[in-house]
Amino acid sequence: MGLIVITAGHSNTDPGAVNGSHREAEIACEMRNIIAHILRSDYGLTVKTDGTGNQNLPLRDAVKLVRGSALAVEIHCNAAANKRATGIEALALSRHKAVCQAICTAAAEASGWKLRGDKGYKPDNAGQHRRLAYAQAGGIVFEPFFISNDKDLAWYKENTWKLCRAVAGAIAKAAA
Ligand SMILES: [Zn+2]
Numbered sequence: 001m002g003l004i005v006i007t008a009g010h011s012n013t014d015p016g017a018v019n020g021s022h023r024e025a026e027i028a029c030e031m032r033n034i035i036a037h038i039l040r041s042d043y044g045l046t047v048k049t050d051g052t053g054n055q056n057l058p059l060r061d062a063v064k065l066v067r068g069s070a071l072a073v074e075i076h077c078n079a080a081a082n083k084r085a086t087g088i089e090a091l092a093l094s095r096h097k098a099v100c101q102a103i104c105t106a107a108a109e110a111s112g113w114k115l116r117g118d119k120g121y122k123p124d125n126a127g128q129h130r131r132l133a134y135a136q137a138g139g140i141v142f143e144p145f146f147i148s149n150d151k152d153l154a155w156y157k158e159n160t161w162k163l164c165r166a167v168a169g170a171i172a173k174a175a176a
Contacts, residue, residue: 002070004039004175005139007050007062008032009076014058017079019147027147027156028075029056031164035075038168045172063137071099071175072139077147086149087116091132091141097121100140103170107144110166111155142167 008028010016016024032049039045048065050057066072078089088107090100097118104120107113117126124135135141144163145152156163 002175003068004045004047004171005049005065005069005072006032006036006039006047006171007065007072007074007134007139008056009059009074009141011056011058012054017077017147019079019150019153022147022153024077024079024147025056026054027077029054030160031075031144031167034161034164035073035168035171038165039172042168043172045175059133063133063139066134066137066139069139071171072134072137073103073142073171074134074139076141076143077145078143079146079148081148083148083150085146086152087114088120088145089116089122089143090120091122091124091126091143092135093124093138096138096140099174100142102174103140103142103167106166106170107163110163111145111152111159113145113152 010025036047036049039047050062088104090104092100100121101119
């Protein structure tokens with residue numbers, strides 16, 4: 001069983017997308033911490049993260065962790081000017097397409113959110129995170145929901161652990 005890397009998008013100085021008092025970087029940190037905890041405690045996996053607690057190291061540090069890992073996933077939130085934009089997607093190199101689809105499908109089954117792209121998969125040059133260094137290094141950029149969608153954000157706040165459990169299960173299965 002190889003090393004799993006779970007990192008949080010953006011950083012302590014770059015909040016990412018914002019909706020009211022909710023910041024993408026903080027949601028990413030919360031999901032990173034919970035998913036890493038579940039992978040360690042429920043699945044006995046070795047997990048590296050880009051910080052603990054509220055610490056969210058910048059992208060250059062997260063990218064360094066990707067190399068040498070069996071599977072690396074960075075959590076982001078999607079965002080759009082259209083408040084109704086919704087759905088789940090994961091961006092990566094094409095060799096990770098099946099894993100992206102498995103993680104997105106698990107999140108969709110837990111949340112009821114739709115899958116964007118090809119059953120959740122989008123190439124690394126798609127969308128607002130085009131040519132992401134993280135994906136180019138071999139990692140998966142996972143965007144489970146739109147922080148700009150008030151309804152989806154509210155669901156996330158109520159069901160954080162449910163979503164993280166589903167995602168962790170798919171990651172553990174993919175890494176097996
Ligand atoms: Zn982001």
